[in-house]
Each structure stands twice: as C-alpha cells, then as structure tokens.
Amino acid sequence: MARLKRFPFIVMGFVLLIAVWQIAAIIGGHQAALFPPPLKVGEALVSIIVDGSIFTHIQISLFRFFTGYVTAVFVAVLLGLVLGRLPVVWQVLDPVVQVLRPVSPIAWSPFIVLWFGIGNMPAIVIIFIAAFFPVLLSTVSAVKKVDKTYLRIAANFEMSQVETLWKIVLPASFPMVANGLHMALGAAWIFLVAGEMVGAQSGLGFLIVDARNSLSLDLVMACIVVIGGLGLILDKGIHYFETWVNRIWGGTQ
Amino acid sequence: MAGSLVSIDGVSKTYGEHGPLVLNNVSFNIAKGEVISILGKSGCGKSTLLNCIGGFEAMNEGQVLLDGKPITKPSKRCVMLMQNYGLLPWRSVRKNVELGLESAGLPKQEAEERVTHYLQMVGLTDRATSLPSELSGGMQQRVAIARALAIQPEVILMDEPFGALDTFTRYYLQDELMQIQQREKMTIILVTHDIDEALYLSDRIFIMKPNPGEIHKEVSLKLAKPRDRSDSDFQHYRELIFNEFQFTQEKATIEFNI
Numbered sequence: 234m235a236r237l238k239r240f241p242f243i244v245m246g247f248v249l250l251i252a253v254w255q256i257a258a259i260i261g262g263h264q265a266a267l268f269p270p271p272l273k274v275g276e277a278l279v280s281i282i283v284d285g286s287i288f289t290h291i292q293i294s295l296f297r298f299f300t301g302y303v304t305a306v307f308v309a310v311l312l313g314l315v316l317g318r319l320p321v322v323w324q325v326l327d328p329v330v331q332v333l334r335p336v337s338p339i340a341w342s343p344f345i346v347l348w349f350g351i352g353n354m355p356a357i358v359i360i361f362i363a364a365f366f367p368v369l370l371s372t373v374s375a376v377k378k379v380d381k382t383y384l385r386i387a388a389n390f391e392m393s394q395v396e397t398l399w400k401i402v403l404p405a406s407f408p409m410v411a412n413g414l415h416m417a418l419g420a421a422w423i424f425l426v427a428g429e430m431v432g433a434q435s436g437l438g439f440l441i442v443d444a445r446n447s448l449s450l451d452l453v454m455a456c457i458v459v460i461g462g463l464g465l466i467l468d469k470g471i472h473y474f475e476t477w478v479n480r481i482w483g484g485t486q
Numbered sequence: 487m488a489g490s491l492v493s494i495d496g497v498s499k500t501y502g503e504h505g506p507l508v509l510n511n512v513s514f515n516i517a518k519g520e521v522i523s524i525l526g527k528s529g530c531g532k533s534t535l536l537n538c539i540g541g542f543e544a545m546n547e548g549q550v551l552l553d554g555k556p557i558t559k560p561s562k563r564c565v566m567l568m569q570n571y572g573l574l575p576w577r578s579v580r581k582n583v584e585l586g587l588e589s590a591g592l593p594k595q596e597a598e599e600r601v602t603h604y605l606q607m608v609g610l611t612d613r614a615t616s617l618p619s620e621l622s623g624g625m626q627q628r629v630a631i632a633r634a635l636a637i638q639p640e641v642i643l644m645d646e647p648f649g650a651l652d653t654f655t656r657y658y659l660q661d662e663l664m665q666i667q668q669r670e671k672m673t674i675i676l677v678t679h680d681i682d683e684a685l686y687l688s689d690r691i692f693i694m695k696p697n698p699g700e701i702h703k704e705v706s707l708k709l710a711k712p713r714d715r716s717d718s719d720f721q722h723y724r725e726l727i728f729n730e731f732q733f734t735q736e737k738a739t740i741e742f743n744i
C-alpha cells in the first residue's frame with residue numbers, strides 16, 4: 234500500500250530530473266557530444282542493451298563486486314566476532330583501524346596493481362577494502378553490546394568458546410551486523426567503478442573509461458544510469474534482508 | 487552438614503577490592519529436593535548470593551559446595567532462571583528449550599523427546615514454533631522453566647522469576663511450579679521480595695538483612711503442600727515473617743518513610 238502511494242512521487246522525481254536535464258541541454262547550447270541530452274542517452278542505452286554488450290559488462294562487474302564484498306563480509310565478521318570478545322587486543326588494533334579506515338581504497342591502487350596484477354583482482358581488492366572496515370567496526374561494536382544475560386546462559390550451559398560465538402554472540406549481534414552489511418554494500422558499490430578503472434579490460438567502470446576515450450559521452454551517461462539503477466536494486470535487496478532480520482530478532486529486546 | 491546437596495559455607499563478598507561488604511559470612515545448607523527462599527528487600531544482596539551459588543560471581547571468603555565439591559564456575563548442574571527470562575529471541579520456543587541439550591551429546595531422538603516432554607509439562611506444546619516475542623511474559627517464563635528443566639539440573643536457581651508478571655499470572659505460575667517440583671523433586675533456591683511467594687513455595691525461608699547482607703532469620707514452614715493462601719496457618723506465618731522483616735529495617739528509614 235505504502236509503496237503504491239509513493240509510486241507517483243517516484244515517477245515525478247524522475248520526470249523532473251529528466252526535464253531539468255533536457256532544459257539544461259537546450260538552454261546551455263552545448264554540443265550534444267559534450268552534454269548529451271536524455272534522448273541521446275536513451276538511444277545509447279537501448280543500443281548497448283540490444284547488442285547485449287552491457288550484460289557482459291554487468292555480469293563481470295557483479296562477479297567482481299560480489300567476490301570482493303562477500304569475502305570482505307566473511308573475513309570482517311569472523312574477525313569482528315573474535316576481536317569484539319578480546320577487548321584488550323581490540324584496544325591495540327582499534328587505533329590502527331582508525332588510521333586505515335579513512336584512506337580511500339583507491340589510494341592503495343598502485344600497490345594493488347603491483348601485488349595482484351591487472352584483470353579482476355584490482356577491482357575485487359578495492360571492493361574488499363571498501364566493504365571490510367564498515368563491517369568490521371559494526372561487528373566489533375555489536376559484539377561488545379551483546380546482552381550479558383546471553384553470555385551468562387552460555388556459561389551456565391557450559392558452551393565452548395566456539396559454540397558461544399556461533400550460537401549466542403553472532404545471532405545476538407546480527408541486527409547491528411546487518412546494518413553494517415547494508416552500509417558496506419553502498420560503500421563498496423561506489424568503489425566498483427573506480428576499481429574497474431584500475432587495470433580492468435571489462436566491466437561498467439572500464440566501459441566508462443573506454444567510452445570517454447572514444448568521446449562517446451552519451452554512452453558514459455548510459456553507463457552511469459545503469460550503475461545507479463543496479464545500486465538501487467542492491468540497496469533494496471539488502472534493505473529487505475535487514476527488515477527481515479529486525480522482524481525476527483526484534484520484539485523482546 | 488552431612489546429606490545436604492548444597493552447602494553455603496561462610497560466604498563473604500565485596501564488589502571490587504575496597505567496595506562495601508555485600509555479603510557477610512553467609513552459611514546454610516540445603517537438602518536434596520528442598521525448596522528454599524531467600525527473602526529480603528531490594529539491594530540486600532540476594533542476587534549476589536544467588537550468583538555466588540551459581541558460580542557466576544567469585545566470593546572473597548568462604549565457599550559453596552555442591553555435593554561436597556566447591557563450585558568455581560557456572561555449570562549445567564546448577565541452572566539459573568533469569569528475571570528477564572533470558573530467552574534467545576531469534577530461536578523458536580522449541581529451539582530455546584533445546585539449547586542446553588545441543589552440546590550434551592544426547593542422541594537426537596532423546597533430545598527431541600525431552601524437549602517435547604518439558605514443553606508439554608509447562609503447557610506450551612502448541613506454541614513450540616512461536617518466537618519468544620510472540621508470547622506473553624508468563625509464557626516466556628514457562629519456556630525458560632522448561633529450558634532449565636530439560637537439562638535436568640541438580641539445582642535450579644531463580645532470581646525473582648515472577649516479579650515482572652501480573653498477580654493472576656504469578657499465582658498461576660507459582661502453582662504450576664509447585665506442582666512440577668512436587669513431581670520432579672528438584673532442589674530450588676528462590677530469591678524473592680514477595681512474602682506470599684516465599685510462603686507458598688518454600689520449605690524454609692531465609693530472611694536477609696542489608697548492609698552488610700546477612701541471614702537474619704531462618705523460618706521452617708511446617709505446612710503441607712499445596713498450600714492455601716487464605717488458610718489461618720498461612721496467615722500466621724505471614725505475620726511472623728512480616729514482623730521479622732521489621733527488625734531488618736533500619737529504624738530511621740521507617741520513621742522517615744512515615
């Protein structure tokens with residue numbers, strides 16, 4: 234119901250955006266090649282859809298994205314679960330993380346290319362870095378906030394450390410971790426394009442560089458539309474996941 | 487004392503090195519199958535004492551013996567029921583009751599049967615697949631009771647288990663607990679500030695006084711169970727305990743309150 238009510242507003246927003254864009258293109262009097270109007274972009278979009286090339290790029294981009302993101306989530310959640318339970322160790326590592334975290338993953342690209350070569354790896358590693366820190370930090374703080382009652386139950390039922398992590402700490406901290414996953418997804422998606430500009434020969438980021446080199450700015454813009462659209466779909470997907478988590482976990486706390 | 491299941495032997499406790507004395511030389515024994523209540527005002531150290539018995543808190547002096555062996559850490563032999571029920575909200579009722587059995591090395595079928603048995607005992611068979619958040623407070627506490635029973639511990643520790651419930655639910659659960667205890671003969675140590683609850687359930691009541699927490703008086707109840715709350719003997723004990731309670735109050739606070 235709420236979605237249906239919002240639908241006209243969503244449509245209106247996009248209509249407005251395209252109208253402003255079109256007007257700017259007309260009033261600005263730029264060459265269509267430098268500032269492509271909506272229609273030209275639409276044509277470019279249709280052409281790459283029709284010849285199917287966009288799907289190959291989307292496919293490889295999504296492959297890199299999920300490889301980097303899922304690996305980051307696994308490593309960061311595991312590390313976060315353990316570090317959250319070792320406050321002293323975390324006190325030592327926290328400053329280091331705070332220094333590394335604000336560094337844009339792109340800043341590492343010279344090293345990444347040297348260490349991992351070109352191809353899929355630079356994009357994957359950059360996405361990994363982008364997703365890693367938000368997930369790690371939200372997991373550590375979630376673990377620290379786990380209700381002491383649950384830990385008492387784990388002790389009372391003589392659970393091993395591993396069992397306690399798996400059966401108590403992970404699920405208890407899951408809503409906050411899920412929130413971290415959501416934030417990390419957005420952050421990582423932003424770095425997909427930049428990652429693919431570093432030594433990739435395919436993917437949406439490469440397509441943008443390639444189109445720019447041949448001065449097809451309508452194609453650049455079409456790519457931007459695709460990236461935005463996919464980002465929106467991913468965000469919605471994880472949003473539903475988060476809502477589901479909160480429905481199951483919420484209530485009694 | 488020979489033949490006692492739990493011996494609390496000269497337990498003293500402070501929080502932190504220089505904190506005030508919360509428990510001072512508390513000693514008593516509990517026999518197998520006995521229900522005892524620790525009754526006292528809020529802040530007198532009841533929870534602390536229960537935590538020491540369960541192995542959740544270390545004590546400064548003294549020891550707690552279970553079957554003659556000192557308790558040093560929490561164990562399945564001595565299960566604590568939390569005041570806020572302590573159910574895991576992401577697990578169904580059934581999975582909550584199963585929690586303590588998962589690492590017990592029980593054959594799967596036996597574990598399932600036990601869960602079913604104890605769910606039935608607390609009357610929640612039809613809610614087995616519900617999440618805790620879908621249950622009332624009284625039902626949640628029954629799940630917690632089933633979860634504790636399923637492990638078949640030697641001692642069950644209860645910290646104001648019915649404190650957050652309305653009067654009717656509380657009476658109902660007290661009744662249920664009493665019947666289960668009569669049947670299963672578990673040993674129960676119950677912490678409460680509710681005189682009627684202590685009178686209804688216990689074989690012996692220990693009245694605690696605060697600052698520092700000490701056992702002020704032990705009252706043995708020679709009343710058959712199930713008890714009638716309106717019975718004249720019941721009233722007699724209530725009066726007796728109420729009077730004892732007056733002694734545990736510091737004079738100044740009473741006058742101040744009036």
Ligand SMILES: Nc1ncnc2c1ncn2[C@@H]1O[C@H](COP(=O)(O)OP(=O)(O)O)[C@@H](O)[C@H]1O
Binds near residue numbers: 529
């Ligand atoms: N974890 C703790 N750290 C410091 N002081 C505590 C802690 N737990 C309880 N106390 C203090 O010990 C005293 C007894 O508390 P408690 O055992 O909870 O009493 P009761 O359960 O009878 O209300 C109180 O003065 C309380 O402030």
Ligand SMILES: [Mg+2]
Binds near residue numbers: 529
């Ligand atoms: Mg208490």
